[in-house]
Amino acid sequence: MRRFLLALLVSLGLAGPAFALPPLRWTPGDEAAAALARGRPVLEVRPDPDGASGMIHAAIDLAAPPEAVWRVLTDCGLATRMATGLKSCRIVSRDPAGRWDVREHVSKPTLFVPSLRNLFRSDYEAPLGFDFHRVGGDLPVFEGAWRLVPLDEGRRTRVIYEARATVPVAAPRPLARAALRQQVGAALAALKRECLARTGEATKPGA
Numbered sequence: 001m002r003r004f005l006l007a008l009l010v011s012l013g014l015a016g017p018a019f020a021l022p023p024l025r026w027t028p029g030d031e032a033a034a035a036l037a038r039g040r041p042v043l044e045v046r047p048d049p050d051g052a053s054g055m056i057h058a059a060i061d062l063a064a065p066p067e068a069v070w071r072v073l074t075d076c077g078l079a080t081r082m083a084t085g086l087k088s089c090r091i092v093s094r095d096p097a098g099r100w101d102v103r104e105h106v107s108k109p110t111l112f113v114p115s116l117r118n119l120f121r122s123d124y125e126a127p128l129g130f131d132f133h134r135v136g137g138d139l140p141v142f143e144g145a146w147r148l149v150p151l152d153e154g155r156r157t158r159v160i161y162e163a164r165a166t167v168p169v170a171a172p173r174p175l176a177r178a179a180l181r182q183q184v185g186a187a188l189a190a191l192k193r194e195c196l197a198r199t200g201e202a203t204k205p206g207a
Contacts, residue, residue: 021125024147026057026162036061036158041188045181047173048164054177056144058161060188064195066148066157070127072194073146076103082190083107084183092119099124102135118142129160141166159191 032042041060048055062069072078079089085107094101105118119136129147144163151158165180 021129021131021145021147024145024160024162027160028059028158032059041185043181043185043188045177045184047177048166054165054173054180056161056163056165056180056184058184058188060159060192061151062157062159062192062195063155064157064199065154066127066150068199069148069157069159069191069195072191072198073148074122074124074126074130078194079105081194082187084186087115098126104137139165157195159188161188 028036028042035042036059039061041058043056043058045054045056072082076089076091080086083105086105087108088104088106090104090106092102092104100121100123102119102121105120107116107118116139117137118139119134120132120142121135122130122132124130127148129145131145132143134142142163142165144161144165147160149158149160150156161184166176
């Protein structure tokens, strides 16, 4: 069941610019900011008061400029490397000016479970971030945002992620939230790896 839940949650909105980004409902507080300054990611998954499986809040500081992070986050071709169990990413439709697109993520949890489809729209403001929300597919609830905050005059980036998500199967909510936490943690690690590989930082000590 745990493996199944993890695969259900691979579509994290990894999704090209622009509309006015609304403010996030969550930003790192003093304790989280201190952890980020020490090079540690911040991740929490809490019960959703509206009934979904979880509210996800996460952040990580990367030794890459926002433009480099943006390219990784919005590259559909990289999506299957960023999320375990994701089998395909396809752009279904897009704004000619690049202000939004609709993407389809398809995952295959196990041989005994049919493929799962997640269809979501992302609204972009490059390279500051984007909001996304469900427009179809198998996930009953899926919405959130990525924000890219320049640090050190744009040489580094603070990545902030928040989302509300649930799964299309009956499962204990603590188990669902644990699956969310593990999946988002893996996605942050993959984002760091891909960004550093593109900025030549991956082989430096402490990267």
